[in-house]
Amino acid sequence: MSAVEAFARGPGPLDVTAIRRDFPILERTVRGNPLSYLDNAASSQRPRAVIDAMSRYYEQSHANVHRGVHWLSQEATDLFEGAREKVRRFINARSTKEIIFVRGTTEAINLVAQSYGRTQFGPGDEILVSWLEHHANIVPWQMLCQQTGATLKVAPITQSGEVDFDAFAALLSARTKLVALAHVSNALGTVIPVHRFIAAAKARGVPVLLDGAQAVPHMKVDVQALDCDFYAFSSHKMCGPTGIGVLYGRESLLAAMPPWQGGGDMILAVSFEKTVYNSLPYKFEAGTPAIAEAIGLGAAIDYLEALGMERIAAAEHELLVYANERLATIPGLRFVGTAPEKAAVVSFTLDKVHPHDLGTILDSEGVAIRTGHHCAMPVMDFYGLPATARASFAFYNTRAEIDRLVEALHTAREMLG
């Protein structure tokens, strides 16, 4: 019985032992040690249910979607569109017209920049982001600014790693055409109280895009309750396959936006005189989509929902509290990012030991963490650090794995400190 079958029955906390059996990769060893995978903010692992759903699709149901009258094409289309409906329900969008399949968060943001931004923004217009952003929520806007003459504005952060709300509000003006904010910081784990930021933007009629890559895997996200206009996230951080992600967009905005890539599937009729574009969401999905990956994402959503996002969030929070307690006992360890509300991400430095050396020493003990700038170089610059070490937890991690992390950090101190 998979953990999902066991838990779907009733309430109570998650049984991590049963859950771990659902993830084949967690059984492997690394350098002779059991794997402690604490790099979930970079990419999570997949349960067998997701791997099987993709294999089953390739073994039984594969054909191109939206094209043929033959049986398999219809079956593949039903599975693919079924996955879209799962995504819609998962984030509570009004309609599947608002669910665009893309390659990931990065492509989702680029889509908005190039379709929405490029037609709407001009010289003097401003796009407002925060200092916490991942490069994926910075660079597409910089490129857009070069193309349109718009300007990128950056709301500062505080020492604890929170976006300074007052400074953000002061930067909102009649020139602001879009707010693009992380929901959860990938580098520090800060949960940004986006309701407040969205309300301030809405009061001025400014649309809001949220980068939800780090939020969707770890908390219940409801795009209608958030009242955001765009929401971007990736499958591979939420136990789904790589190569697929989602752009949620408010239907009225998406309807008015031009396609950003042309090709098959995104058209109704093509002649050399005139092409009529397809309706939503297909207008934004040129070419054969990542069908198996969409189906895998649907299976990941089924898995997460069966465990329950509230129980997942509770289990991960418990790991965060335990990790903070244990890590605080290590001399010379400094936490980077201490916001009161955080996802299960701990960024830190250790005196006299460079994060990159930490990464190697931990790896030799089978403990996988991320070291470096986490694709958020402005955050590193803010703290005056070249890099940090980052441990990030998922619901399948255990206290014993955190203990192994702590032991390996002691080894690193002895070797290099």
Next chain:
Amino acid sequence: MDLKDLYRDIIVDHNRHPRNFREIPDADRRADGFNPLCGDKLTVFVKLDGDRISDVSFSGSGCAISVASASLLTESIKGRTLPEAEALFKQMHQLLTQEDAVIDLPSLGKLGALSGVREFPARVKCASLCWHTLDAALHQQQQVSTE
């Protein structure tokens, strides 16, 4: 694969106490090296006397491997001629990247301590950054990035 192979005593020592860790304000050649993966940044300074390297130093920040490698580099090329430095660069490149390289380890002296890096592919760029930066400086390029 043993961690002690990577972090040998010489490496740990040169990381804790890097040699020639200073700037040379009137350097004849200098270049900046950058490893975007881990954020290592260093600058190599060279003072020339004809075609001989009369002084060499480095500044910046990085992991133990990159700092120790840069420190060992400065010790090993001070006093050498430009062609000798070039030859050493080629040998180090082989040592760090080629599994079957035939290298006269004793001739490399302390630099041989870096041979363990080869077993840790993710760290080869850390060890080679200073050598690429030196090469850039000697060829009068201003910047090099190991990405």
